[in-house]
Structures are given as C-alpha cells and as structure tokens.
Amino acid sequence: MPRNGSSNSLGLLDRSLVFITGKGGVGKTSITAALGLLAAKAGKRTLICEVDAKGDIARHLDCEPCGFVPTEIRENLFLMSMNTEEALREYLRIYLKVPVVAKLGPLAKTFDFIANAAPGVQEILVVGKLCYEVREARYDLILVDATSTGHIVSQLASPKGISELVRLGMVKDQVAWMEDILYDPSQTSVIIVATPAETPVNEALELADRIDNETHVHLGALIVNKVMPELFSRSEEEFFILLQEPKAISVLNKVIPGGIGLLLRGSNAALEMRRCADPYVERLMAGAGAVPTALLPLMFGEGSRMKLVRDLGEALAAEWDDFLWQA
Amino acid sequence: MAGIAELLSDSQIVIVAGPGGVGKTTVAAALGFTAADLTGKKVLVITVDPAKRLADALGLVGLTSKGSQVSASELDDAAGHKVAGRLFVAMLDAKASWDELINRHAPDVATRQKILSNPIYKNISSRFVQSHDYIAMETLYELYRSNQYDLIIVDTPPSRHAIDFLDAPGKMADFFSSKLLRWLTIPARNKLLMGVFKPFYQVADKILGAQFLSDVAEFFLLFESMYPGFVERAKSVAGILENHSTSFVVVSSPESVPMKEAEYFISALDARHLSLGQMVVNRVLPSYFRDPGAVLQANKVQDGYELFATEFMKKGASLEFIKTSEFSPVRMGALAERVFLEVADSFLNFSSVAIEEAYEISKLPIDDDQITLVPHLNFDVSNLKSLGKVAGYLAMGSGSPTM
Numbered sequence: 001m002p003r004n005g006s007s008n009s010l011g012l013l014d015r016s017l018v019f020i021t022g023k024g025g026v027g028k029t030s031i032t033a034a035l036g037l038l039a040a041k042a043g044k045r046t047l048i049c050e051v052d053a054k055g056d057i058a059r060h061l062d063c064e065p066c067g068f069v070p071t072e073i074r075e076n077l078f079l080m081s082m083n084t085e086e087a088l089r090e091y092l093r094i095y096l097k098v099p100v101v102a103k104l105g106p107l108a109k110t111f112d113f114i115a116n117a118a119p120g121v122q123e124i125l126v127v128g129k130l131c132y133e134v135r136e137a138r139y140d141l142i143l144v145d146a147t148s149t150g151h152i153v154s155q156l157a158s159p160k161g162i163s164e165l166v167r168l169g170m171v172k173d174q175v176a177w178m179e180d181i182l183y184d185p186s187q188t189s190v191i192i193v194a195t196p197a198e199t200p201v202n203e204a205l206e207l208a209d210r211i212d213n214e215t216h217v218h219l220g221a222l223i224v225n226k227v228m229p230e231l232f233s234r235s236e237e238e239f240f241i242l243l244q245e246p247k248a249i250s251v252l253n254k255v256i257p258g259g260i261g262l263l264l265r266g267s268n269a270a271l272e273m274r275r276c277a278d279p280y281v282e283r284l285m286a287g288a289g290a291v292p293t294a295l296l297p298l299m300f301g302e303g304s305r306m307k308l309v310r311d312l313g314e315a316l317a318a319e320w321d322d323f324l325w326q327a
Numbered sequence: 328m329a330g331i332a333e334l335l336s337d338s339q340i341v342i343v344a345g346p347g348g349v350g351k352t353t354v355a356a357a358l359g360f361t362a363a364d365l366t367g368k369k370v371l372v373i374t375v376d377p378a379k380r381l382a383d384a385l386g387l388v389g390l391t392s393k394g395s396q397v398s399a400s401e402l403d404d405a406a407g408h409k410v411a412g413r414l415f416v417a418m419l420d421a422k423a424s425w426d427e428l429i430n431r432h433a434p435d436v437a438t439r440q441k442i443l444s445n446p447i448y449k450n451i452s453s454r455f456v457q458s459h460d461y462i463a464m465e466t467l468y469e470l471y472r473s474n475q476y477d478l479i480i481v482d483t484p485p486s487r488h489a490i491d492f493l494d495a496p497g498k499m500a501d502f503f504s505s506k507l508l509r510w511l512t513i514p515a516r517n518k519l520l521m522g523v524f525k526p527f528y529q530v531a532d533k534i535l536g537a538q539f540l541s542d543v544a545e546f547f548l549l550f551e552s553m554y555p556g557f558v559e560r561a562k563s564v565a566g567i568l569e570n571h572s573t574s575f576v577v578v579s580s581p582e583s584v585p586m587k588e589a590e591y592f593i594s595a596l597d598a599r600h601l602s603l604g605q606m607v608v609n610r611v612l613p614s615y616f617r618d619p620g621a622v623l624q625a626n627k628v629q630d631g632y633e634l635f636a637t638e639f640m641k642k643g644a645s646l647e648f649i650k651t652s653e654f655s656p657v658r659m660g661a662l663a664e665r666v667f668l669e670v671a672d673s674f675l676n677f678s679s680v681a682i683e684e685a686y687e688i689s690k691l692p693i694d695d696d697q698i699t700l701v702p703h704l705n706f707d708v709s710n711l712k713s714l715g716k717v718a719g720y721l722a723m724g725s726g727s728p729t730m
Contacts, residue, residue: 232666239663239666242648245648263670264670276705
C-alpha cells in the first residue's frame with residue numbers, strides 16, 4: 001500500500017513541532033540531539049524536549065540534565081525535560097488563573113491523582129504543553145525525543161481520545177486548537193527511527209500505519225540507523241575471499257609476520273552482520289513508500305558522545321541535503 | 328556448571344526484565360528452551376509481543392493467554408537429542424485478561440456489564456500503559472496458582488522503565504484503595520459531604536466537564552464493589568515477586584545506555600530485597616576483537632598497508648587467482664591495498680566497540696558468575712534450531728563468547 005509522503009516543498013525542520021520516535025535502543029536520542037545541533041547551527045531557535053526524562057539527551061549534548069523550564073545549553077539550542085506534574089501546574093496557572101496552586105493544597109494533589117488515574121490525561125498534558133509552546137512561538141522548532149513506538153500513538157491520538165471521554169468543559173474546547181497544530185502537516189511531523197533488524201523494522205512500519213490510520217499526524221521521514229557500512233566493493237570482496245585460500249594465507253604469513261588470521265575473521269564477521277541486516281534495510285525502504293528515508297551508518301565508539309552526535313548530524317545533512325529545510 | 332542451569336532448576340518463576348530493544352523476548356524464549364532441555368521440567372514462557380519470526384518459530388498463532396505446546400519432535404530436532412522436558416508458550420492478551428479479571432470479581436451480572444461498557448474501563452484495559460504491567464503479573468499469578476507448570480518464564484512488557492513492572496501490583500492496590508478515590512465518588516454517594524468538596528468539584532467541572540467526572544465516578548463506584556477482592560488480589564500478586572522460588576533475569580545489550588538502565592534495575596531489585604538470579608548481556612562482540620596481539624597486527628597493517636600490499640603482490644605472484652586475474656597487476660595491487668586497509672580499519676573499529684563493551688560489563692556491580700554473555704548472532708532467530716543455538720549459549724553460562 002503506497003504511503004503518502006510530503007508533497008509540499010516544506011523542509012522537515014521548517015515545521016514547528018517534530019516528534020522523533022522508534023523502538024527502544026534504535027538511537028532516537030542521538031538523532032534528536034543531532035537534528036537539534038543542525039537546526040541551531042542553521043540559526044533556528046530550537047527547543048529539544050525529552051519526554052521520557054531519563055536525562056540521556058543531556059549526556060548526548062555534553063551538558064547537565066535540565067528540568068521543566070527550558071535552559072539554553074548553547075546558542076539557539078534549548079533543552080527541557082517533560083514533567084506532567086509541572087505541566088499540570090502550569091496549565092492550572094494559565095487557564096484557571098489560580099495564582100498559587102500550592103494554596104489549593106489537597107486540591108492540587110487531587111488533580112495530580114486524576115492525571116494519573118484517568119487514562120489519556122498524562123498524554124494530553126504532554127501534548128498540550130508541546131502545542132502550547134508552538135502557539136506561544138518562542139521557538140522556531142521544537143524537537144521531541146518522544147516515547148517509544150508502543151506509546152507514541154496514544155500520545156499523538158490523545159486529543160481525539162480525550163474528546164471522546166470528555167464531552168464538555170474547558171479541556172474539550174482546548175482540544176480543538178491542539179488538533180489544529182498537531183494535525184497540520186505544515187506545523188507538525190513525526191520521524192520514525194529503526195535499526196536494520198526484524199523487530200525495530202516491523203515496529204516502525206506498523207507505527208507508520210497506525211499514525212496514518214489512528215491519528216492525522218504527518219509522517220515526515222523514516223530513518224534506518226546503525227547501518228553497517230559496506231566493507232568492500234564487489235571486486236574487493238572477491239579479492240578478500242580469495243585471500244583466505246590456504247596458499248594465499250601462507251603468503252600472507254610470510255609478508256606480515258604474525259599473520260592476520262583474527263583480522264580476517266573480524267572482517268568476515270562484519271560482512272556477515274551486514275548481510276544479515278540488508279533485508280531489513282530493504283524492507284523498510286520498500287515499506288516507506290513515498291515517505292522520505294535516510295540511512296545512517298553505524299558509528300564506531302572512538303571519541304566522545306558529542307562527537308558521535310556531530311558525526312550523525314553530518315551524515316544526516318549529507319543524506320538529506322535539501323530535505324531538512326528550504327534553501 | 329553455570330548459574331543459569333541452577334537458576335532454572337531451582338525456580339518456579341523466572342521474570343525476565345530489562346530495557347527495550349535488547350532481545351529480551353528472544354532470551355526469555357531461549358531460557359525456556361534451555362530449561363526444558365536441562366531440567367526436564369514442564370516449562371511455560373509467557374511473552375508479550377514477540378517478533379513475528381520468533382512467534383512463528385515457537386508455533387505461536389495469535390493471542391493465547393493459555394499455553395500452547397511447542398512440538399516435542401521439533402524441539403528434539405533443534406536440540407539434536409531427546410529433550411526431557413516440555414515447552415509451552417503463551418502470549419499476553421491484555422484486554423481479554425482484564426475482562427476475565429472483571430468477570431471473576433464482579434459481584435453480579437449487572438455490575439459486570441456496566442464496568443465492561445464504562446468508557447474509562449475500556450480505556451484503562453486497552454490503552455493504559457501501566458495496566459499492561461499489572462495484567463502481566465495477574466496472568467502470571469493465575470497460571471502459577473493453576474499448578475500446571477513446573478516453571479513459568481515471563482517476558483516483561485516493554486515499559487518506559489523496566490522497574491515499572493515491579494511496582495505495578497503495589498500501584499494498582501494503592502490506586503484502588505486511595506482516599507482520593509473516595510472523594511471522586513462523593514457526589515454520587517453523599518449529598519451532605521458534597522458541600523465540603525464543592526470547590527474541588529467546581530474546578531474539576533470547569534476543566535473536565537460533568538460528563539467525564541460522572542464517568543470517572545461511575546467507574547470507581549462500580550469498582551468499589553469489587554474493591555476488597557481486588558486489593559487482596561493485587562497484594563497476593565505482589566507477593567509472588569517475593570517468593571523464594573521466584574528469580575529475576577535482567578537482560579541488556581552491552582551499550583552504555585541500556586547497561587545503565589539494567590544497573591538501575593539491579594539496584595532497584597536490591598532495594599526491594601528481591602534477588603537477582605542472572606544478568607544476561609546479549610549481542611556481545613566476540614572476544615577476539617579484544618585480543619592484544621590482533622590489535623597490534625591491525626595497527627601494523629593500518630600503518631603499512633601499502634608496503635604489505637606490494638610485498639604480497641610480489642611474493643604471491645604465483646598464486647592462482649593473481650596469475651589468472653583479468654585485472655592488470657597495477658589494479659590488483661591497488662585492490663590489495665584497499666582490502667588490507669579496510670580489514671585493519673574495520674578490525675580496529677570493532678575492537679574499540681568490543682573494548683568498551685568489556686568495560687561496561689566489568690563495571691556491573693555483581694559477581695562474574697552472575698553474568699552470562701550471549702554473542703552477537705549472525706542469524707535471525709527464525710526457527711527452533713536458531714533458538715536452540717541461543718539456548719546453547721545460555722546453558723554454557725558465564726564466559727567469553729566467540730563466534
């Protein structure tokens with residue numbers, strides 16, 4: 001089934017709100033950080049919001065973990081970590097004009113409880129805060145290091161869910177403008193990240209379907225991360241294979257004292273890993289339809305995490321030359 | 328013999344936990360295979376959302392919270408010998424399990440129907456993330472009490488934090504026994520008290536609307552009728568975590584981010600006085616990447632690849648493939664250079680990862696015999712035979728894997 005890609009020429013990061021999701025362990029956080037650095041460098045006032053506040057993004061950007069209030073960690077780059085309790089307080093302060101929520105004492109606690117108990121409330125608080133920031137327009141771009149594939153749909157669909165549950169009241173009214181932001185392809189988009197293995201690719205494609213079917217959010221791109229680089233060209237690989245014939249090995253042992261048996265073994269393992277991953281790269285590309293894709297190489301761990309993030313950013317910029325933003 | 332074998336023979340319940348994306352489900356299934364093979368037990372593996380090929384490998388068709396048996400002859404084939412035990416698999420169906428729970432606890436048909444059709448309930452049972460953790464525990468408890476299996480291995484649901492699973496029953500009990508819950512149901516129960524809480528209701532009403540509040544109130548009122556049974560139940564469910572015969576296996580891949588979460592989980596187990604059985608580090612690079620001699624050779628080749636290539640072309644001129652090549656000697660020389668350099672570069676790249684992995688593993692705050700390494704596999708677990716291979720690594724126990 002063909003998937004609808006972005007038909008307009010709007011760049012991915014020209015939007016105001018971009019969610020980055022994918023199965024756990026695929027590298028969402030490093031890709032979010034890389035996009036954030038790229039956007040900030042391009043002069044966009046960028047806010048990165050970490051939803052599953054584990055503080056990982058701070059480690060990727062080589063700074064101290066941030067709280068709910070955005071902190072500028074470098075020029076044009078702001079970082080915040082989502083906290084539903086504080087989002088609720090902020091909400092009450094803004095909309096109910098309740099000056100000191102603390103004064104309410106048990107009342108605030110009760111709201112907190114409802115937020116935990118009533119399904120969808122947590123999600124709407126997260127999405128509500130993000131949409132609020134979009135509306136306030138203090139940033140050019142908000143990048144969301146979102147929850148993993150299992151939970152993102154309930155977040156993106158939360159305005160719909162809430163409007164089914166809550167048929168009256170202020171929340172109901174507010175859902176409308178949130179949906180206007182969330183479901184506008186020129187404002188909001190989702191990037192799904194996968195690695196070239198069975199479950200991440202399956203989950204990515206399933207999620208792409210669910211985003212199409214259960215939400216009206218624009219799917220901006222699919223990324224295959226940690227793709228094993230091609231070791232050899234075809235003729236190099238042939239040479240490499242012939243190099244391992246017994247006679248060639250004995251020549252090798254004379255030429256390189258001590259031999260390179262383990263090195264060859266390592267290359268064979270790398271080739272095998274690549275061969276194992278290839279079908280999944282293909283499956284994802286095929287399943288992406290018209291949605292833009294990018295392949296990002298497996299980065300080897302030499303150097304700092306920050307360097308890895310920069311390298312990723314470079315790889316992304318190279319892959320998506322004029323797709324990230326309009327010239 | 329390794330810790331895993333003892334663990335599987337001593338336990339009645341094994342809970343497999345860890346961060347997402349580390350191969351938890353595969354490890355849980357492989358543990359089931361190992362257990363059936365080594366202990367001769369009747370083993371059940373409860374999975375949550377297995378990859379399609381793994382599900383196919385296990386012969387799992389659709390959701391089935393009751394166990395279905397993995398073909399004994401295929402199991403024997405995969406193991407290469409007669410497997411003494413039997414292996415069953417089940418897949419958690421959260422919605423159906425919730426409904427079943429309601430059926431069991433509802434005092435009468437009318438209440439049951441009302442709960443099942445309450446919008447809040449529908450939401451909780453199908454979408455509410457935490458409810459999956461609880462219902463997995465609940466299903467485990469039910470199966471454990473049924474005494475049908477000698478060993479039950481649970482693959483925990485993917486949650487934001489692995490730790491959520493441990494707290495699920497406690498949270499559920501708190502949730503339903505909370506005083507605040509009573510507040511919510513006051514309007515429906517007591518007109519007099521309503522006055523006291525009026526400010527709260529006015530604010531809540533303004534934000535959420537009366538309809539929603541009354542749905543919430545109805546839900547909790549209905550649940551109240553099941554409340555004593557439910558809280559009791561949640562407590563018993565929590566209790567099985569503390570059984571002597573329950574052990575935890577924490578799975579992680581060797582990268583620093585998941586390892587950090589795994590470490591956190593281990594310390595959380597400790598804080599709850601629950602004991603860690605084994606830590607399985609999955610997808611570890613083979614140890615030869617860390618061989619100091621090989622690293623030395625790789626550096627040597629990286630520095631002198633041009634020279635080595637020239638020498639190789641000279642001394643290997645009589646080699647069949649060089650003699651008969653359609654390429655010119657110059658072109659062959661260039662190929663040799665690039666291959667030598669690529670082999671050395673690639674080795675050093677993997678070597679740096681392997682060294683980092685080893686460091687992450689050495690940092691774990693547990694004894695070596697509590698750590699089992701499973702190597703990075705060059706195949707998908709798409710049939711019982713490949714699952715059997717993983718099981719083989721688990722059975723080998725702690726030690727450095729090679730490929």
